[in-house]
Amino acid sequence: MNTAYSIADKILAKLRTHRGPVPTRDLLYLGNRAAVDQSLSRLVRKGAIRRIQRGLYDLPRMGKLLDQPLTPSPDELVRAWAKNNGLKVVPSGARAANALGLSTQVPAKITYYTNGRTQTLKLGPYTVQLLNRGPKTMDVSGRMAPLVLQALRHIGRDGVSPKVVHRLRSTLPHKEKAELKRNLHHAAAWMVPVIKEITGEDTH
Numbered sequence: 618m619n620t621a622y623s624i625a626d627k628i629l630a631k632l633r634t635h636r637g638p639v640p641t642r643d644l645l646y647l648g649n650r651a652a653v654d655q656s657l658s659r660l661v662r663k664g665a666i667r668r669i670q671r672g673l674y675d676l677p678r679m680g681k682l683l684d685q686p687l688t689p690s691p692d693e694l695v696r697a698w699a700k701n702n703g704l705k706v707v708p709s710g711a712r713a714a715n716a717l718g719l720s721t722q723v724p725a726k727i728t729y730y731t732n733g734r735t736q737t738l739k740l741g742p743y744t745v746q747l748l749n750r751g752p753k754t755m756d757v758s759g760r761m762a763p764l765v766l767q768a769l770r771h772i773g774r775d776g777v778s779p780k781v782v783h784r785l786r787s788t789l790p791h792k793e794k795a796e797l798k799r800n801l802h803h804a805a806a807w808m809v810p811v812i813k814e815i816t817g818e819d820t821h
Contacts, residue, residue, distance in 0.1 A: 624648045625656040632666060632676040637693035640701030641672045669694065669741050672701045691727045692716075694740040704733040705755050706747070710771025713764040718788070719772065719781055730754050730767075757803045759796035761789060765815070766804055774807045785815045 627647045632639055644653050657674060660666040667677045673694065678687045689697075692708070699706040707713075709728040714720040727743055730750040738745045757763040765785060769777060789797070794816040804812055 624652055625660055628653075628656055628660060628674075629665060629676070632674065637689050638669050638673045638675040638697040640697050641674070642701045642703075670698070670739075673697050673740075688741055691740070691743045691745060694743065695727075695729050695738075695745055698738065698740060699731065699733075702733065704731055706731050707750075707754060707757070707763040707767060709748075710767045713767040714771050717764055717768050718784060719768055753803060757800050759793065759800065761793040762797045762800045765789075765797055765812075766800065766808070769808050769811060770805070777811055782811060782814050786817065789815065 624647050628644055631644065631647075641653065641657070644657075647653055648656075657666070657668070661668045661674075665676075666674050668674055669689065675689060695706050706729045708716060709724070709730060711720070711722070711724040712728065715723055726746055728746045728748060731747045732755040733747065733749065735749045736747050738747060754763075754767075757766055772781065797812055798816050801809060801812060
């Protein structure tokens, strides 16, 4: 019993310091699967933590205005779900363009690409569409490079204006620009000179 209680305390500590939902997979270092599951169930029953979906938990955080539990963003939920299932996800082109500030249009459907099977998920209050994509999309490494490539693909060759290039060049940190350069081989041919402009390379 003491072991279970100590695991519960460690779970709470983990959730207090983690932004967004935590997959069960990230808690298994605390003990064996049965003990971790038991502690999670006990904490949910007590109302100390929230079970968003099978295998996903968070610490309910109250909103300042309405004094109600805040709902994690779709991106937080999808990434936590993917990690728990050993998969990769990348926002669709429209979502990526919006996230990067290149479009003010919020996509009506929540769509992500994945190296898993095509399916529709219910994650918390959201309905998420996952579309299977191959290595050209899913093998892009880094945190921002997948978003940039998808956003450029969505905007299209004729839609990439100097304003788009300037925004990405001025907002992407140096580390993310280096990552983008390392992923040039995944980009369409027309994107290569655009990416070189974004990363500050001389394209002439």
